[in-house]
Amino acid sequence: MLRIGSLTFSSPCILAPMAGITDLPFRMINRAFGCEFAFAEMISARALVYQSKNTERMLTTNPHDQPLGVQLLGNDPGVILRALEIIRKHPLDLIDVNAACPVNKVTKKGEGAAMLREPRKLGQVLRALVENSQVPVTVKIRSGWDEDSVNAGEVALHAQDAGVSALFIHGRTRAQGYRGRVDYRVIREVKGLLRIPVIASGDTFSAQLIKKMFDETGCDGVTIARGALGNPWIFKEAAEYLASGILLPKPGISEVMEIMMKHLNLCCDYHGEKAGAVLFRKFFGWYVKGIPDVKTLRDRAFHAETKKKMLDTIEELRLRNGRGAAS
Numbered sequence: 001m002l003r004i005g006s007l008t009f010s011s012p013c014i015l016a017p018m019a020g021i022t023d024l025p026f027r028m029i030n031r032a033f034g035c036e037f038a039f040a041e042m043i044s045a046r047a048l049v050y051q052s053k054n055t056e057r058m059l060t061t062n063p064h065d066q067p068l069g070v071q072l073l074g075n076d077p078g079v080i081l082r083a084l085e086i087i088r089k090h091p092l093d094l095i096d097v098n099a100a101c102p103v104n105k106v107t108k109k110g111e112g113a114a115m116l117r118e119p120r121k122l123g124q125v126l127r128a129l130v131e132n133s134q135v136p137v138t139v140k141i142r143s144g145w146d147e148d149s150v151n152a153g154e155v156a157l158h159a160q161d162a163g164v165s166a167l168f169i170h171g172r173t174r175a176q177g178y179r180g181r182v183d184y185r186v187i188r189e190v191k192g193l194l195r196i197p198v199i200a201s202g203d204t205f206s207a208q209l210i211k212k213m214f215d216e217t218g219c220d221g222v223t224i225a226r227g228a229l230g231n232p233w234i235f236k237e238a239a240e241y242l243a244s245g246i247l248l249p250k251p252g253i254s255e256v257m258e259i260m261m262k263h264l265n266l267c268c269d270y271h272g273e274k275a276g277a278v279l280f281r282k283f284f285g286w287y288v289k290g291i292p293d294v295k296t297l298r299d300r301a302f303h304a305e306t307k308k309k310m311l312d313t314i315e316e317l318r319l320r321n322g323r324g325a326a327s
């Protein structure tokens with residue numbers, strides 16, 4: 001069980017926020033496999049306030065897509081509070097502030113991971129949100145800016161003082177991006193410093209690695225990010241492994257195909273047939289990872305411009321594998 005402020009979750013495994021990935025269709029697919037709490041895509045507070053329509057669409061949800069968190073990018077309390085006014089109109093259960101995004105375009109503006117260098121300012125942004133939000137406020141940090149300035153403990157204490165309900169920490173520095181191994185030690189140190197729940201991120205690629213994260217850090221929960229790409233089964237596998245130590249067998253190809261079709265249909269319903277098919281290309285690549293001899297089909301999928309062409313490509317994978325019987 002995981003508690004964040006007024007929220008209680010029976011599963012400690014959360015779908016991480018991933019820009020360009022965690023849209024409504026992706027969340028629904030993961031929820032079907034036991035993902036209880038999910039994040040929508042990161043939203044720039046400034047974009048929400050100034051170009052609200054397209055950005056606000058990212059807050060689209062439905063009654064089966066609950067509980068849901070939203071992550072805000074921003075470093076100006078005034079803008080963040082204006083964004084809060086817009087967010088309030090949507091059924092969201094938690095607001096997280098991103099102090100972790102490593103992308104140059106973001107950090108150049110002093111947002112995302114750049115806020116790790118200004119823990120006091122981050123504290124002010126968080127306090128303003130905590131004082132005005134009706135739902136729990138959290139923050140996501142990294143271990144530090146670079147290996148010479150690992151300051152997660154200091155940043156975390158400022159965040160806790162500001163009143164956040166939990167802290168998410170990705171155990172890599174901004175300079176590392178997504179490379180190298182996650183640093184369990186820094187997460188364990190932060191967990192030891194705080195009273196509030198600490199939710200760990202980094203290399204949660206399998207049930208065993210998720211268990212390892214809990215064992216090595218003492219964290220209260222984990223987020224699953226790259227481990228869920230083309231692999232919603234990870235939520236079921238992690239739940240089983242954490243509860244009983246049993247490793248579930250991997251899904252057969254026919255089951256993978258079935259979920260690909262469902263995901264593609266959801267993408268096309270939500271984004272429109274053409275945009276949905278194009279968006280699904282990258283998911284095709286992730287779903288078929290590990291299946292032998294798929295290069296030609298992957299190339300075909302990466303050029304599919306319509307839902308029909310994408311469906312044909314998935315169907316061919318099924319036929320090639322013995323009418324879906326093979327696994």
Ligand SMILES: Cc1cc2nc3c(=O)[nH]c(=O)nc-3n(C[C@H](O)[C@H](O)[C@H](O)COP(=O)(O)O)c2cc1C
Pocket residue numbers: 016017018019020021041042071098100101140170178201202203204205223224225226227
């Ligand atoms: C494509 C992609 C987009 C991401 N977007 C965000 C984001 O918008 N906000 C965020 O806090 N983290 C984002 N992340 C980071 C993940 O949430 C996670 O912290 C990171 O990938 C480490 O976990 P992993 O090693 O298990 O993938 C993103 C990661 C990926 C791969």
